[in-house]
Amino acid sequence: xxxxxxxxxxxxxxxxxxxxxxxxxxxxxxxxxxxxxxxxxxxxxxxxxxxxxxxxxxxxxxxxxxxxxxxxxxxxxxxxxxxxxxxxxxxxxxxxxxxxxxxxxxxxxxxxxxxxxxxxxxxxxxxxxxxxxxxxxxxxxxxxxxxxxxxxxxxxxxxxxxxxxxxxxxxxxxxxxxxxxxxxxxxxxxxxxxxxxxxxxxxxxxxxxxxxxxx
Amino acid sequence: xxxxxxxxxxxxxxxxxxxxxxxxxxxxxxxxxxxxxxxxxxxxxxxxxxxxxxxxxxxxxxxxxxxxxxxxxxxxxxxxxxxxxxxxxxxxxxxxxxxxxxxxxxxxxxxxxxxxxxxxxxxxxxxxxxxxxxxxxxxxxxxxxxxxxxxxxxxxxxxxxxxxxxxxxxxxxxxxxxxxxxxxxxxxxxxxxxxxxxxxxxxxxxxxxxxxxxxxxxxxxxxxxxxxxxxxxxxxxxxxxxxxxxxxxxxxxxxxxxxxxxxxxxxxxxxxxxxxxxxxxxxxxxxxxxx
Amino acid sequence: xxxxxxxxxxxxxxxxxxxxxxxxxxxxxxxxxxxxxxxxxxxxxxxxxxxxxxxxxxxxxxxxxxxxxxxxxxxxxxxxxxxxxxxxxxxxxxxxxxxxxxxxxxxxxxxxxxxxxxxxxxxxxxxxxxxxxxxxxxxxxxxxxxxxxxxxxxxxxxxxxxxxxxxxxxxxxxxxxxxxxxxxxxxxxxxxxxxxxxxxxxxxxxxxxxxxxxxxxxxxxxxxxxxxxxxxxxxxxxxxxxxxxxxxxxxxxxxxxxxxxxxxxxxxxxxxxxxxxxxxxxxxxxxxxxxxxxxxxxxxxx
Numbered sequence: 001x002x003x004x005x006x007x008x009x010x011x012x013x014x015x016x017x018x019x020x021x022x023x024x025x026x027x028x029x030x031x032x033x034x035x036x037x038x039x040x041x042x043x044x045x046x047x048x049x050x051x052x053x054x055x056x057x058x059x060x061x062x063x064x065x066x067x068x069x070x071x072x073x074x075x076x077x078x079x080x081x082x083x084x085x086x087x088x089x090x091x092x093x094x095x096x097x098x099x100x101x102x103x104x105x106x107x108x109x110x111x112x113x114x115x116x117x118x119x120x121x122x123x124x125x126x127x128x129x130x131x132x133x134x135x136x137x138x139x140x141x142x143x144x145x146x147x148x149x150x151x152x153x154x155x156x157x158x159x160x161x162x163x164x165x166x167x168x169x170x171x172x173x174x175x176x177x178x179x180x181x182x183x184x185x186x187x188x189x190x191x192x193x194x195x196x197x198x199x200x201x202x203x204x205x206x207x208x209x210x211x212x213x214x215x
Numbered sequence: 216x217x218x219x220x221x222x223x224x225x226x227x228x229x230x231x232x233x234x235x236x237x238x239x240x241x242x243x244x245x246x247x248x249x250x251x252x253x254x255x256x257x258x259x260x261x262x263x264x265x266x267x268x269x270x271x272x273x274x275x276x277x278x279x280x281x282x283x284x285x286x287x288x289x290x291x292x293x294x295x296x297x298x299x300x301x302x303x304x305x306x307x308x309x310x311x312x313x314x315x316x317x318x319x320x321x322x323x324x325x326x327x328x329x330x331x332x333x334x335x336x337x338x339x340x341x342x343x344x345x346x347x348x349x350x351x352x353x354x355x356x357x358x359x360x361x362x363x364x365x366x367x368x369x370x371x372x373x374x375x376x377x378x379x380x381x382x383x384x385x386x387x388x389x390x391x392x393x394x395x396x397x398x399x400x401x402x403x404x405x406x407x408x409x410x411x412x413x414x415x416x417x418x419x420x421x422x423x424x425x426x427x428x429x430x431x432x433x434x435x436x437x438x439x440x441x442x443x444x445x446x447x448x449x450x451x452x453x454x455x456x457x458x459x460x461x462x463x464x465x466x467x468x469x470x471x472x473x474x475x476x477x478x479x480x481x482x483x484x485x486x487x488x489x490x491x492x493x494x495x496x497x498x499x500x501x502x503x504x505x506x
Numbered sequence: 507x508x509x510x511x512x513x514x515x516x517x518x519x520x521x522x523x524x525x526x527x528x529x530x531x532x533x534x535x536x537x538x539x540x541x542x543x544x545x546x547x548x549x550x551x552x553x554x555x556x557x558x559x560x561x562x563x564x565x566x567x568x569x570x571x572x573x574x575x576x577x578x579x580x581x582x583x584x585x586x587x588x589x590x591x592x593x594x595x596x597x598x599x600x601x602x603x604x605x606x607x608x609x610x611x612x613x614x615x616x617x618x619x620x621x622x623x624x625x626x627x628x629x630x631x632x633x634x635x636x637x638x639x640x641x642x643x644x645x646x647x648x649x650x651x652x653x654x655x656x657x658x659x660x661x662x663x664x665x666x667x668x669x670x671x672x673x674x675x676x677x678x679x680x681x682x683x684x685x686x687x688x689x690x691x692x693x694x695x696x697x698x699x700x701x702x703x704x705x706x707x708x709x710x711x712x713x714x715x716x717x718x719x720x721x722x723x724x725x726x727x728x729x730x731x732x733x734x735x736x737x738x739x740x741x742x743x744x745x746x747x748x749x750x751x752x753x754x755x756x757x758x759x760x761x762x763x764x765x766x767x768x769x770x771x772x773x774x775x776x777x778x779x780x781x782x783x784x785x786x787x788x789x790x791x792x793x794x795x796x797x798x799x800x801x802x803x804x805x806x807x808x
Contacts (some may be wrong), residue, residue, distance in 0.1 A: 010266040023217070035464045036270070036464075037371075037464075038371040039372045039374065040372065040373045040374065040457075041465075042375075042376055043465060060273065062273030062362065063274055064272060064275065064276060064363040064374060066270045066272055066273075067271045068269065068270060105454075139269070142493060164269075169370065169378065170262065195270075
């Protein structure tokens with residue numbers, strides 16, 4: 001039965017995999033935005049390094065970057081390139097005016113970090129627009145993607161990692177912030193409660209080789 | 216007046232006591248820098264405990280800018296005590312020594328003396344602050360390098376871009392100079408009341424400690440008086456390190472979240488300085504020099 | 507011309523009248539000796555002259571100008587030491603003079619500083635910190651500070667304090683020289699009254715804040731006013747004799763024995779008369795020094 005189910009959705013996943021398989025490595029430049037309720041950070045320029053099968057690194061040029069713990073490594077490439085999963089169809093869903101196929105992946109290798117991942121794929125262009133992955137150690141991540149000029153290679157122009165954040169609090173005794181006003185007033189200044197990290201890619205350098213030392 | 220300031224500075228910098236504050240600041244800063252250099256990662260890890268649960272912080276968190284912030288947090292509470300050591304001795308110390316008689320029989324009015332001495336004590340305070348800035352900021356930048364300032368506040372984290380940091384420190388040090396000049400003025404006021412050295416020094420230190428406690432206690436009763444206490448405002452140099460965010464929760468480069476708070480604090484501190492120095496002038500003018 | 511003119515000067519500390527309606531004047535070129543016991547109000551008066559203490563009432567004029575309105579201008583021309591020689595222990599003698607020279611509007615040269623150091627005998631120790639100085643050396647440096655700007659009025663409160671006999675003699679000579687050769691006006695107070703006697707041309711004595719005597723030293727040392735302390739075997743009998751005769755006018759009201767004030771030429775006659783009256787005479791002490799006069803007037807006012 002498993003084989004039969006897998007066989008049903010295989011072609012689409014296969015098409016996605018094939019598209020992604022065209023890229024052996026890339027170095028992408030982008031702008032990263034951190035949107036976490038308790039973090040105030042400005043846009044930062046980042047470089048994203050990728051190498052098959054699942055090596056990925058986001059580096060901020062000479063600055064400090066905040067990334068969801070383990071989150072960025074759970075990308076489509078790392079999900080699909082391992083080939084160690086069972087794909088289950090879960091119907092279709094409307095998403096931004098497109099009808100997307102919903103496919104759930106369950107890993108067959110216990111050693112993999114993720115437990116289950118849902119992919120929203122447009123059968124028309126074989127692009128993944130959204131994933132929702134639950135990991136063993138680092139909670140759940142929602143990744144949404146937008147595509148532009150590199151859509152033919154399955155590379156997004158914008159990627160948004162959404163994740164749940166825990167409460168943040170440091171005692172006043174450590175921060176020495178005494179006599180501050182009502183802390184809720186400060187919280188109001190922070191717009192978002194859910195954590196989001198957005199990377200908007202400006203350009204990709206594809207298949208020019210990336211050293212393993214980058215990761 | 217220029218003569219008074221120059222001889223007062225001459226006297227200040229000829230006194231061994233003056234250098235205690237410089238040595239104390241250097242020792243404190245170097246001990247903290249050494250500690251953080253040796254074991255700073257575990258300190259940073261402790262601070263980032265909550266963050267590390269959900270996020271990976273990549274980059275040189277423990278850089279010179281953060282070290283300087285940590286140092287200022289710790290030191291700007293204590294430097295006033297060192298300032299008091301000199302400021303609170305400026306008039307009463309001379310009364311105690313008996314030299315006030317010599318000064319007050321020169322062809323300068325007591326008002327000129329008090330203001331001249333206050334300016335000299337203020338210059339000392341500023342030099343001490345520059346020394347502090349040099350060691351806490353520039354030495355830390357040299358030892359630890361620079362990067363974005365990743366600031367862990369009580370309820371949130373602020374990540375300020377490297378290029379956006381230095382001017383904030385300039386602002387913070389200028390602000391701190393107002394805080395310390397308030398202490399100088401308070402020490403001066405105490406100094407004009409007493410005729411011995413120890414009383415005004417201990418008095419100034421006690422007043423700072425007392426009002427700091429009132430300022431830091433979150434008891435509703437004290438909240439009414441808090442806005443009027445100089446100690447409440449002295450710590451607001453930290454406001455330079457809080458940044459505005461836009462509707463997308465994106466930090467806006469080069470902004471200060473609560474500029475109005477800084478302005479209010481500067482006004483309150485300046486009013487305190489004027490009040491304390493004016494009171495010193497009036498008291499000293501009316502005083503009979505019996506020592 | 508009077509350099510110091512004080513009119514009805516009073517200073518009250520609460521109920522204590524430290525200085526009470528004091529008036530006096532000091533003329534140019536005089537060495538004015540200011541006498542009084544401890545707590546008599548001398549230092550309070552001197553401090554008021556130097557604007558260290560605010561008078562409760564009265565008027566002070568120096569060089570014909572009111573202290574209230576011309577303080578800074580007046581103090582340019584005044585040099586003073588007040589009681590103890592209090593200095594900065596961490597500065598040298600030369601640094602002290604340089605520092606105070608800076609506070610004067612007139613230019614004070616290095617050679618003037620050297621001259622002043624020579625005058626007080628401190629040139630050799632000029633580079634030493636004051637913390638290594640003896641009390642006498644500090645006192646001399648205090649005087650040097652008072653003199654360095656070449657003031658025309660010098661006010662010295664107890665200037666010989668802590669000095670050894672040679673030092674006292676040196677300062678005495680210096681004060682005389684300042685007045686006689688340099689034409690300075692000097693107001694000097696001291697508890698060493700014999701010193702004042704040797705320096706002053708005019709003296710004033712105050713007691714409990716009030717002036718009890720003032721005048722030229724020769725007048726106050728009038729030989730017609732010798733003090734005689736009579737010691738007898740029977741004071742009652744002696745007193746009876748004195749009161750009954752012509753010597754009664756000379757008797758001083760004192761509790762420390764029989765004292766009379768009389769012209770010196772009458773003393774032999776008094777002695778003979780006393781013996782003839784059958785009074786056992788143990789001895790007669792006669793004094794004409796300023797110190798005795800000082801003791802006499804202060805005891806009289808008790």
